[in-house]
C-alpha cells in the first residue's frame with residue numbers, strides 16, 4: 001500500500017495536532033487513533049506512531065497496538081514520536097516501543113507539549129502537581145509546542161520515504177530542459193514578510209535561466225526586497241497517469257533596461273523597444289533547484305520525482 005499512516009493517541013490534543021501536521025506534510029497520508037485503525041491499512045510501507053507521555057510512559061493503547069501488530073510492522077519503515085514536557089532527551093520514553101520493533105524503527109523524535117491546568121481532569125491535575133514537585137518545575141500552564149520542529153521532522157520523514165532511483169545527471173538535464181522549452185506559462189511566486197504573491201506569467205527558458213517580461217505590478221513589491229522566488233510549471237492534471245510538473249527554486253534579478261542583455265532579449269522576442277507604449281521590465285530568474293515530478297520517469301525505471309540542480 002502506497003499511503004502513509006500516522007497512528008496516534010492523545011488526551012488533550014497536542015499529540016493529535018502533531019499527527020495531523022505530519023500527515024499534512026507527508027501526503028498522501030491518513031492519521032487515525034488506534035481505535036480508528038483498519039485491518040486493511042496493514043502492510044503499509046511507512047507508518048508513523050505517535051504517543052503522548054503520561055507518568056513517564058507511552059500510551060497503553062499505542063503500546064498494545066505495537067505489540068499486536070509487530071509482525072507486519074517489522075517489514076515496514078516505522079517512525080516514532082512522542083509529545084511530552086521533557087522534549088530534550090524525551091526520546092528515552094520511546095524505548096519500550098523500539099525494544100518491540102527493533103531495526104524497522106527508522107527514527108525517533110520527541111516534541112514539547114502543552115499543559116493547560118484548567119483543562120485537566122481531577123486525576124491528571126493532582127498527578128501533575130506531584131510530578132512537578134518530583135521533577136522541580138513550576139506548577140503552571142506550559143506551552144513548549146514547537147511547530148518548526150514538527151515541520152522539520154515531517155520533511156525528514158518525507159525525504160527518507162520518497163527516496164527514489166536517480167536518473168543520471170546529463171539525461172535528467174535533457175528532460176528538464178525539454179520540459180521547460182515545451183512550456184511557456186508558469187506561476188511565479190514571490191514573497192516578502194507578510195506579503196506573498198502568485199502571478200501567472202509567460203516565460204522564456206535560456207541556458208538555466210527563465211526570463212519574464214512584465215509591464216509591472218504587485219510582484220515587484222516583493223522582488224525589490226527579496227530575490228528568492230519559487231515557480232511552478234505544470235501540465236493540467238487529468239489523472240495520476242499523466243502527472244507532470246516542476247517546482248522551481250531560484251533567484252530573480254531585474255535586468256537593467258539599458259543593458260545589452262535587455263536589448264538582446266527584446267530583439268530575440270522581436271519586440272521593438274522604440275515602439276513600446278510603456279517600458280517593459282525584464283525579470284531574470286537564475287534556476288537553482290528543480291523538483292520534477294513526471295509520470296514518464298517511472299516507466300523508464302526511475303523514481304517518479306527527480307531533483308535537479310544546475
Ligand SMILES: Cc1cc2nc3c(=O)[nH]c(=O)nc-3n(C[C@H](O)[C@H](O)[C@H](O)COP(=O)(O)O)c2cc1C
Nearest residue numbers: 010011012013014015052055056084085086113114
Ligand atoms: C498527569 C500528567 C502526567 C504527565 N507526565 C509526564 C511525564 O512523565 N513526562 C513528560 O515529559 N511529560 C509529562 N506530562 C506532559 C504531557 O506529556 C504533555 O502535556 C503532552 O502535551 C500531553 O499530550 P496530549 O495533549 O496529546 O495529551 C504529563 C502531563 C500530565 C497532565
